[in-house]
Amino acid sequence: GNSVTQMEGPVTLSEEAFLTINCTYTATGYPSLFWYVQYPGEGLQLLLKATKADDKGSNKGFEATYRKETTSFHLEKGSVQVSDSAVYFCALNGGSGNTPLVFGKGTRLSVIA
Amino acid sequence: EAGVVQSPRYKIIEKKQPVAFWCNPISGHNTLYWYLQNLGQGPELLIRYENEEAVDDSQLPKDRFSAERLKGVDSTLKIQPAELGDSAVYLCASSDSLQETQYFGPGTRLLVL
Numbered sequence: 672g673n674s675v676t677q678m679e680g681p682v683t684l685s686e687e688a689f690l691t692i693n694c695t696y697t698a699t700g701y702p703s704l705f706w707y708v709q710y711p712g713e714g715l716q717l718l719l720k721a722t723k724a725d726d727k728g729s730n731k732g733f734e735a736t737y738r739k740e741t742t743s744f745h746l747e748k749g750s751v752q753v754s755d756s757a758v759y760f761c762a763l764n765g766g767s768g769n770t771p772l773v774f775g776k777g778t779r780l781s782v783i784a
Numbered sequence: 785e786a787g788v789v790q791s792p793r794y795k796i797i798e799k800k801q802p803v804a805f806w807c808n809p810i811s812g813h814n815t816l817y818w819y820l821q822n823l824g825q826g827p828e829l830l831i832r833y834e835n836e837e838a839v840d841d842s843q844l845p846k847d848r849f850s851a852e853r854l855k856g857v858d859s860t861l862k863i864q865p866a867e868l869g870d871s872a873v874y875l876c877a878s879s880d881s882l883q884e885t886q887y888f889g890p891g892t893r894l895l896v897l
Contacts, residue, residue, distance in 0.1 A: 675826075703884055714788075714875065715827070715888040722884075760826050764884060770838065771817060772886060773838025 675685075677761045684751055684782050685747045692746040692778045694735075694761035702763040704737050705772065709758045711737040717757070718746075727749035751782045788889035790876050796895045802864035804853070805892045809857070809878030816853060817886060818861050819875040827875050833859065866896045 678693040696704065706718040706728070719728030724739035744761060761775040771783045789808040797803050809816050814835050819827035830838040830849070835856035844851065848867070853859040863870055871883050879887040 678819070705885075707888075712890075714890040715877075717885055717887070720885065770884075771829040771832055772827070774828070776826050777823065 673702065673763060673765070673773045675761050675763055675773055675775040677759075677778055679776070680692070680758075680779040682780045684776060684780070686753055686782055686784050687750045688782075690746070690748040690751045690780070692753075692759055692761075692780070694746065694775060696742050696744065696761075696763050698742075698763055700765065702765060704735070705762045705764070706733070706735055706744070706746050707760045707762060707774075709760065709777070715760065739759045751780070753782045753784055756780055756782045786885055788876055788878055790874075790889035790892055790893055792892055793890060794893050795897075796897065797866055798897050800865040802862065803866050803894065804860055804862045805874050805876075805894075807861070807876030807889060809859075809876070810880075810887055813878035813880045813887075814856065814881045815881070816859050817877040817879075818851060818859070819877065821873040821875055821891070823872070830874075832862070864867045866894075868896050870894060871896045 675695045676695050691758040703722040705720045708718045709715050718731040721728040721737035727736045735746045737746050758777045758779045760777045762772040764770045816833040818830040821827040831844045831851050833853045851861045873891040875891045876889045879886045
């Protein structure tokens with residue numbers, strides 16, 4: 672079945688540092704890939720997504736590229752801020768219609784000033 | 785546009801008691817999902833509705849869990865009786881038929897004592 676593996680946290684960075692959170696997946700078919708973010712006390716929010724190979728999703732300075740050859744969708748940001756502290760989830764769907772999301776375990780990011 | 789609404793936000797009950805969670809999806813979204821999120825884990829699907837029909841409930845523990853979406857709009861998830869291991873966050877999400885992005889509510893945090 673489909674699965675997502677993302678790097679374990681917590682990740683602690685200083686403000687303005689470069690961020691990479693690794694995500695790899697196993698899937699049949701052609702899934703769409705997502706990054707969701709969960710701020711303390713809040714629900715999951717879509718951060719970015721990519722629907723086919725070589726697509727790059729981007730939002731709020733974050734970006735991730737759908738790499739079919741390495742089955743990866745790593746999240747990157749060039750300069751993190753304290754406000755980026757949250758838990759980040761990589762996810763995929765079945766690739767057709769409104770199929771359920773399969774999530775990774777999440778990576779907690781703490782950014783210190 | 786209002787987001788996905790869930791209530792209550794927090795619930796503390798004793799084991800063997802019943803509990804119910806309510807979700808109102810984004811207006812016009814015909815697909816509704818209930819996910820379970822255990823501490824330190826990513827969300828896992830419990831049940832998916834297309835309008836009022838449950839199209840994927842294979843992960844719902846039917847001996848104690850039930851759900852309904854009678855008019856194809858809001859939904860209720862019930863546990864009876866609750867067990868200690870049910871302590872978790874219960875997330876509701878919705879999406880429309882034109883796009884695959886799922887929008888999540890803030891969740892209901894359940895603690896079973």
